[in-house]
Amino acid sequence: MNLGNVIKEKRIQVGLSQTELARHIKKSPQLICDIEAGRKFPSLETLVEIAKELCLSLDKIFLN
Numbered sequence: 001m002n003l004g005n006v007i008k009e010k011r012i013q014v015g016l017s018q019t020e021l022a023r024h025i026k027k028s029p030q031l032i033c034d035i036e037a038g039r040k041f042p043s044l045e046t047l048v049e050i051a052k053e054l055c056l057s058l059d060k061i062f063l064n
Helices: 003-013 018-025 029-037 044-053 058-063
Strands: none
Touching (some): 018 044, 044 058
16 A cells, blocks of 8 residues: 555645645645645655644554
8 A cells, every 4th residue: 555545644634625635734635635635745844744633653654
């Protein structure tokens, strides 16, 4: 499973839309869409913010 799929799966599991996640981490919904689709890779800072918001450890993201 790639990074985008892990983020999308967890986001859906916690009940957030792309727009809600983007608002919580102060990023654009388009960025979240692009990350989940594999078109963009987030900066380390953004990845940490996403992981915190989704209660997801970085090792879970990368080892999936």
